[in-house]
Amino acid sequence: MLLIIFLVLILLLVQVMLPGRYLTEQVGSEVQIGPRDDLPEPTRELARSQRALANLQETLPVFLTLAILSIVLGEQGWLSLAGGAVYFLARAGHVICYMRGLSPWRSICFLLGVLGALAMAIPLVPHIWS
Structure with a gap:
């Protein structure tokens, strides 16, 4: 499970860097490192x-x-491991589909991610009563 957590966190890091990349591409690095008060659409x-x-x-x-x-x-x-893997793969697919505007695939990837998380939750249910 630890490997899956790390993979998801790497995905998060990539997604955190994407808006900065596109902003720099749009306005240039000097504007991007400034206060960014008056950015264009x-x-x-x-x-x-x-x-x-x-x-x-x-x-x-x-x-x-x-x-x-x-x-x-x-x-x-x-x-649990399959659910985590499905979550990771679905979230990676979600960002690809989102960036390319692929509908309904984006929504399908989102749903698969939710199902992966639900699969992770099922083995934990008995611990609620213990």
Whole structure:
């Protein structure tokens, strides 16, 4: 599970860097390193990268909580690991689909990520009553 956590965090790092890359491309590095008070409307790529990052940040706390609980509670069986892998692959697919404007694939990737997180939660359910 630890490897999957690291992979998801690397994905987060990549997604955090994307808006900065597109902003620098749009306004130049001198404006980008300044206070950025009067920025122009974002380009399509910049806006998409910002929304994709915000979307990942909405689901990341749930994933990390489930992943850490599975480690702490010793529930790193096949269902937890498969769910974590599905979450990671779906989130990687989600950012690709988001950046390329691929509908309905973006929504399908989002749903697969949610299903991956649910799969991670199933082995944890018995611990609620213990």
